[in-house]
Amino acid sequence: MTDLPWAQAHEIAEAVRSGRRTAASVIEATLGRIAAVDPRINAFTAVTAERARAEAAALDRAIAAGAAPGPLAGVPFAVKNLFDIKGLPTLCGSKINRDRTPASRDALLVERLRAAGAILVGALGMGEYAYDFTGENAHDGAVRNPHDPERMSGGSSSGSGAATAAGMAPISLGSDTNGSLRVPASLCGVFSLKPTYGRLPRTRTFSFVDSLDHLGPFARSVRDLALAYDAMQGPDGGDHACTRRGVEPALPALADGPGRLRIGVPGGWFETRYGPEAREAVGRVLQGLPGSGQIMRVDLDAAEAGRAAAYLITNSESAAFHIERLRSRAQDYDPDTRDRFLAGALLPAAWVARAQRVRAWWLTQALAAFSVADVLIVPATPVPAPRRGETVLDLAGRKLPLRPSLGLLSQPFSCIGLPVVTVPVFRPGELPIGVQIIAPPWREDLALKVGHALEARGVATAHAPGGVRAQAVA
C-alpha cells in the first residue's frame, strides 16, 4: 500500500479488510495530517475527530469479530459543509446558517458511505450558499490551493477539492450546480464525478438551485471515484428529483475499457473560450485515448445560450429560495454573493420561463451530438488556477469577468444534467488543469471507463502538490 497520506481509498480499504492496518491507525494518521497541513490550506470548517475515533474503534472491533467491513473499510472522507452532519449546524458556507439547529441526522450520502465502512473526518469549507467559482469566503477565509497557496482553489466545493488534493481525505463529497465539482477538481488537480441529474439523492443537504443541483465525489483516482459512487447509488424518496433507476455499479467493468470510441471535440464557441494550457491538456487526452477511434469536431454552439439559461435559472431560483433571509439578514451575506442574490430576486418572470424553454432546447442539441459521438471532450476550466484576487480573465485579448468565467465551460453541461468525469492533466511541478469527459445521460460508466483508461496510460494523474512553489504542501 502507498503510504498515507497519499494512499488511495481502495488501498486503504484493502489493508484494513485484510488486517494489515487498523482503521484506528488510518484515522490517527489522517487527523495528524489535517492538524499539520490544514492551517495552511483552510479546507476544514470542522474536524469530527472524536466521532471518527469512535467509529474507527467500532470498525476494528467488528473486523476482529469476523464481520464483513464493507468496500470502503476504514477510508477517511470529508464533506462540503452543505451536507448535514449529526450534531453540527449545516453552514453552507454562510454566517447566517451558524444559527441553525444542529442536524439531527447525517445526510443520506454520508450514511451510505458509512454503511460501506468509510469514516467521516470533518466538514469542508465552500463558497457561501454554493454561489462561487473561486474558493473565496468572507466568513471562513479563502480555501488555499494546495499546489500554490497564493492561487484560487476553485469553487464552490473548494474545501473538497483542496482536502483531497492535499492528502487530507482520499474521498470527499461536493455538489455541482454550474461546475462546483469540476472547477475545484481542475484547479486543485484531482478527479471528480458529477453524475447525471437525479442519480444521487440529495436528501438532507442544503440546496442552492433545486432544479440544477447534483452531488458527487472527489478522489485521487478513477477507481476511488467509482468505489464511492457505487456505494452512494440508489433511489430515495427524500429527494423529489431522484431517479427510480436501480443501482448500476460502475466499478466491476471499469477496467474493461471503453472500446473504440467516437470522440467529439466541440469547436466554435468553445474553442475560443480557453487558453493554451487547456488546449494542450485536451490534445494530450485525445492522443492518450485508448485505441482511439474517430476524433471529430462537433458543433455545440448552442451551449452559449444554454449557459445563459443556466445563469438566469440559477440567479432567479436561488434568490427565491433565499428571499426571507434576504429581507431579514441581507447584511450578513458575503458581499460577493449578496448583490447577486438581490439582483436574482428582481428578475422578470418572462426571462426565467424562457430560460427553462432554452434549457430544454439546448438538451435536444446536445443529445444530437451524441448521435455522432460517444463522449465529448472539453476543458473543465478555461485556465489553470488564477492568483487570488484576480478579477479579469484574458483569453487571447478577450477580457472577461473572472468569477463567472471560471465556470464558462462547465455550466452548459450541468444545466442539462449530463454525467461528467473530470480528469487532472498536468505534469509534476506544473499547475493542474482538468478535462471534462462528458457522456450521455445515465452513462457515468462510460465516462469513468474513459477516465480510467487515461489514468492507466499516465495521461491523467492526481500528482501530489510540491513542485510548483516551495511553500506548496509536500
Next chain:
Amino acid sequence: MDLDRYVDVAAEVIDLPVTPDWKPGVVRFLGLAAEMAQLLETVALDDAELVMAPVYSPDAFAGGKDD
C-alpha cells in the same frame, strides 16, 4: 432599460432591502442577467417547445420520479 429605476421600483414592490451601498452591485448583476436574457432571444423556439418550469410530478414524492 433603466435598470437603476427598475431596481428601486421592483425592490419596493417585493419588500427587498437594497441599500445605497449595495445598489451599484445589484444593478451590475441585473445588467449581466439582462445580457443573458437577450442571448436567449436569439434562439428561435417553436411553440411546441415548452417546459416553462421544471417538470412537476406528484409521483416523485412517493419515492422518486420515473426514468
